[in-house]
Amino acid sequence: MNLVIVESPAKGHTIEKYLGKDFKVAASFGHVRNLPKKELGVEVDKDFEAKYIIMPKSRKTITYLKSQLEKADKLYIATDFDREGEAIGWHIVQALRLGQSKKRYSKNQKNAIAKIFRITFHEITKTAILEAVKNPRDIDMNLVNAQQARRILDRLVGYKLSPFLWAKVAKGLSAGRVQSVALRLIVQREREIDKFVPTEYWSVEATLSKKGQKDQNFKAILIEADGKPFGELEIKTAKQAKQILVELAGAKYQVAAIKQEKKPQYPFPPFTTSTLQQDGYYKLKFSAKKTMKLAQDLYEAGYITYMRTDSTNLSWLAINSMRKYISANFGEKYLPAKPRVYKSKKAFIQEAHEAIRPTYVSNEKLKIKNEK
Structure with missing residues (x-):
């Protein structure tokens, strides 16, 4: 056995x-x-x-x-x-x-x-x-x-600094290898915010429509007046803004030029642990803990690859499987000539992993008890 x-x-x-x-x-x-x-x-x-x-x-x-x-x-x-x-x-x-x-x-x-x-x-x-x-x-x-190095550092920092906090600040506080550094960064940022002095400024925006087509309008932002770019115009007060509105009220407007440009829209890279957690919050309002718990369940049931990774790499076996699925189910016109390859900016130990992806692209439904 x-x-x-x-x-x-x-x-x-x-x-x-x-x-x-x-x-x-x-x-x-x-x-x-x-x-x-x-x-x-x-x-x-x-x-x-x-x-x-x-x-x-x-x-x-x-x-x-x-x-x-x-x-x-x-x-x-x-x-x-x-x-x-x-x-x-x-x-x-x-x-x-x-x-x-x-x-x-x-x-x-x-x-x-x-x-x-x-x-x-x-x-x-x-x-x-x-x-x-x-x-x-x-x-x-x-x-x-x-x-072990991480675990030992956790213990040394927590065991040595936490009692100091209890004596000098308040009971029940804790220090940690990561949380103490993160707290310092947050405090530094908060102090920068507190020092910030807001400056009043105004912008002018017009809602325009083609003559005889009032139901079809568009917006235009004032960027220049009397040959002065908006940056130099410096509309600092409501009084200045209202004066400009008075001057513009009787003006005639014409479209000087129409520029068209095509902007390619690239797909997002495959999920890493952090981007999975971010999307879990922004799209589903899940906490990071809940997202990782669900990902763990899906991984253990064989539905997704390992969910703790910094990598955006995909195996060629997985890429070929996805390309075959796209070709068979959506047609050749949706299949790029070459697969898109994403390169990670930094190389970590977890870089040996793949990105988080479905194990079988053909899976359309979960076959586990806690499907929700």
Whole structure:
């Protein structure tokens, strides 16, 4: 039997459908280890060594995973493909006390696990899962250490600065690696706003229509008067604006020229995590938390690719699938000669991911319980 460990039962259920009877999929229910709550948990003088403990909520889970491991010949860690997922996988291995050796043994020493396999995928589809199982790798300690560095910094900043805030400012306040810096930026911006001195200015706009066609009008903005551009005109008071209106009231107007130009309208780039959250708010009034929860559900059900990404890249397999769908359903005239490729401005670790997209462009309806 091959044991596959993922974070959530929903994700596990979807993956299990694509694997054969030789595979058992179990969930860790997220992180299984963390720094202790009642102490710093970081040995600063010992190269920032972290003291991890198995979380109380995870003790039964670890016991269950150990019991399943005793029946297994191979262990596959299939947590999410990012820093956090890599760290969760590493913590699972440590909690199961398998260490980092090349040979793993279960408690009764009867079943030797030849290797711990790390498998990753951008989407939960049959093709992606089977391809991942065919091409496993080791746990990437660079990703694990990147996550640990963030976690340790969170603990050091929060544990050291929060008590200072309680003593000097007010009880219940908290400091954080990200929130404290963000708060400073907000304060700086607010101070700039407070210093701003508003200046009164006016603009003049006319609603005009062609003679004999009063039902068809258009608007024109005053940009020049007596040879002076609007910038130099400087209508600073209501009195000045009214005087200009009096002068313009009896004037005759004519269209001096008509200029037409074509402006190409480009499609928006594929979704990243941040643009997905922004659209979730602007179009649906969803909070970032709600958007990510729904995206997580869709990902685990196999409907979209991984939802935590900074990348606007799309796989060529996905692009070709979309092009075939457009050609078959809308016609060749809607199919561009070449696919549009978006380049990200910065390269992050998450750049290895694809953008967020539907796994199958042909899906027109969700087949999950919480469809809404």
